[in-house]
Amino acid sequence: MISKPLVIATASDLAGKVRGKAFPLSELESRLKKGVGWCPTNVMINCFDTIGDTPFGALGDLLLIPDPDTNVELDFEDGGPVERLMQGDITDLEGKPWGLCTRSILKAALERLKAVGGVSLLSAFEHEFQFKTGSDMPGEAYTLAGFTDRRAFGETLMAALENCGLEPDTFMTEFGPKQYEVTIGPKKGVSAADSAVILREVTRMTAKRLGEEVTFTPIRDPDSVGNGVHIHMSFLDEASNPATYDENGVAGMSTLTGSFIAGILKYLDSIVAITAPSDISYLRLTPRRWSAAFNNVGFRDREASVRICPVTARDPTSIARQFNFEYRAADATASPHLALAAILHAGAQGIEDSLPTPSVTEEDLAVLPVYELEERGFVRLPETLEQALLRFENNKTVCGWFPDEFAAVYIAHKRGELAYLHDKDAAARCAAYEDVY
Numbered sequence: 001m002i003s004k005p006l007v008i009a010t011a012s013d014l015a016g017k018v019r020g021k022a023f024p025l026s027e028l029e030s031r032l033k034k035g036v037g038w039c040p041t042n043v044m045i046n047c048f049d050t051i052g053d054t055p056f057g058a059l060g061d062l063l064l065i066p067d068p069d070t071n072v073e074l075d076f077e078d079g080g081p082v083e084r085l086m087q088g089d090i091t092d093l094e095g096k097p098w099g100l101c102t103r104s105i106l107k108a109a110l111e112r113l114k115a116v117g118g119v120s121l122l123s124a125f126e127h128e129f130q131f132k133t134g135s136d137m138p139g140e141a142y143t144l145a146g147f148t149d150r151r152a153f154g155e156t157l158m159a160a161l162e163n164c165g166l167e168p169d170t171f172m173t174e175f176g177p178k179q180y181e182v183t184i185g186p187k188k189g190v191s192a193a194d195s196a197v198i199l200r201e202v203t204r205m206t207a208k209r210l211g212e213e214v215t216f217t218p219i220r221d222p223d224s225v226g227n228g229v230h231i232h233m234s235f236l237d238e239a240s241n242p243a244t245y246d247e248n249g250v251a252g253m254s255t256l257t258g259s260f261i262a263g264i265l266k267y268l269d270s271i272v273a274i275t276a277p278s279d280i281s282y283l284r285l286t287p288r289r290w291s292a293a294f295n296n297v298g299f300r301d302r303e304a305s306v307r308i309c310p311v312t313a314r315d316p317t318s319i320a321r322q323f324n325f326e327y328r329a330a331d332a333t334a335s336p337h338l339a340l341a342a343i344l345h346a347g348a349q350g351i352e353d354s355l356p357t358p359s360v361t362e363e364d365l366a367v368l369p370v371y372e373l374e375e376r377g378f379v380r381l382p383e384t385l386e387q388a389l390l391r392f393e394n395n396k397t398v399c400g401w402f403p404d405e406f407a408a409v410y411i412a413h414k415r416g417e418l419a420y421l422h423d424k425d426a427a428a429r430c431a432a433y434e435d436v437y
Contacts, residue, residue: 007084009036009066012102012197012335014413015047016277016437021064025084028066035065038090043100044413047278047333047436052416055409062098063091070194072164074202076156076209083205087194099403102337103190109344109401110189117256117351119235119243121344124169124186125196125336126326128227129203130220131178132213132434138177146173150180157182157206164198176225186232196229196336216332217434218281222426226284228291229331231340232309234324235260245323247316251299251308251360252323258357261297261306261325263350264343265358268295268305268329269379270395271342273388277414278333279421280433282384285329287366292329295379299360305329305381308360329381333437345401389414 007028010020021036040056066086074083090101097104114120131150140146147154150173158168167185174181182203187195200216207214219226235243235256246254253261264271276285287293290302298304311322330339365378373380382388389411392398399407421429 003081005082005084007066007086009064009086009088010197011064011088011090012193012337013045014043014100014102014335014338014410015045015417016333016335016338017045017047018197018201019045020085020088032066032068035063035088035091038062038064040098040100043409044416046413046417046420048417048420048432050416050420052412052419054412055405061093063093063095064088065091065095069191070198072198072202074160074163074205076160076206078209080209083202085201087197099405100409102335102341103193105402105406106190106193106337106341106344109341109348112348113344113351116348117235117260119237119256120188121192121233122186122188122236123192123231123233123340124184125192125199126181126183126230126232127196127199127203127216127332128174128176128179128181128229129214129216129332130176130180130227131207132215133207134178134212136177140173141175142173147171153206153210153212154180156210157203160202160206161199164202166195166198174225176227177220179225179227186234188236190337193336193340200332215434215437217430217437218276218278218331218333219284220430220434222283222430226289226291227331228284228328229334229336229339231327231330231343232324233327233343242320242323244325245316245320247319250357251297252319253308253325253357255357256351257325259350259353259355260347261350262355262358263347263353264306264327265295265297266350266355267346267395267398269381269388270391270398271346272329272381273385273392273414274342274410275327275330275334275339276388277385278331278433279385279418280426280429281331281333282382282388283426283430284331285381286383287364293381294365294373295381296361296365297325297358299362301362302328303364304361333433342398342401346398349397349401385414385418 005025008022040060066088070087154171169183292305
């Protein structure tokens with residue numbers, strides 16, 4: 001069969017969906033300069049492919065410029081087509097970053113972190129997902145049998161990720177029904193979010209090539225476990241030395257790390273509208289689901305919104321290289337670029353304001369009375385997306401981190417998503433998100 005190879009230029013949008021436009025591979029060199037045409041109102045397409053109230057209408061033109069550093073050319077060697085894609089930046093017709101381009105928003109946040117903290121970011125996204133196909137295997141959480149059942153998938157996925165330039169780390173059976181986790185090694189700067197996009201899409205591609213189907217939805221069943229995205233972070237100084245750890249700091253946090261995490265905790269109830277941005281995200285962000293429910297940093301605590309992670313090293317130099325913390329109030333309905341940008345801005349604000357290192361919890365906050373939580377500065381995270389949007393909308397500091405038009409457009413986008421769901425019960429909402437993520 002005749003074929004003219006295509007490559008698709010893509011962008012991760014406000015819904016965390018990867019949209020784009022393909023062109024002949026033979027035109028790649030020219031497209032790296034001139035890009036492909038894009039439309040402002042595309043940003044208002046929500047995850048259910050409806051369009052909310054758009055300020056752009058049918059007006060305006062933009063460019064999506066592919067970045068060659070994100071090039072993926074993946075041959076599964078199964079006789080099927082070679083997958084070719086590049087992520088890119090959305091610009092105006094003169095090449096200036098568009099204010100609603102998630103990748104450009106992340107680049108600005110990284111620049112802010114560098115300016116206020118003198119450090120660069122090293123990070124990795126850890127993903128949980130579930131198979132929609134195949135029979136249930138009750139009693140197989142974390143088991144060899146559960147792994148063996150998907151060994152072919154896992155080995156194909158790890159090979160595919162490596163071929164895409166990622167560093168495969170682990171693949172495991174998780175606790176939920178047909179639930180698995182895949183992790184990759186850390187990357188610097190914007191590449192970490194780019195890698196998260198690749199991981200999600202390649203996981204879906206791998207499943208399809210094997211006659212399977214997976215979902216990254218935050219939660220499939222209101223009475224079961226959820227699928228989170230845990231974002232691991234550490235810092236490097238100007239000389240690329242670790243800057244996250246201090247053996248004399250609280251739980252090993254350097255002064256900079258402490259202020260950064262304090263900023264996250266201070267603004268967490270507002271940025272969660274961006275990091276956990278679906279209606280059903282809030283079914284997962286509840287106590288005793290091993291997710292996140294309060295604005296706390298925990299020491300090796302998988303219920304904390306921010307967790308200080310364990311290290312296996314003994315000497316201070318090795319500990320400093322391993323030391324990291326993870327943000328747990330996120331899921332795959334968020335654009336990796338936008339979620340990471342919100343976290344970085346919150347942390348950078350904490351550094352700018354010289355916020356003190358927060359106390360570290362090693363207890364179940366859900367059992368504490370409200371007055372004690374308030375006395376200790378703990379805030380229950382929003383319990384619905386609408387609550388989260390209101391806290392975001394009313395927090396002028398948080399809205400001010402983003403380009404002028406961002407907050408209004410983002411809120412309109414998300415309320416359009418909620419309007420689609422207005423007559424559906426919890427089970428139907430879960431099913432709707434399962435289908436699109």
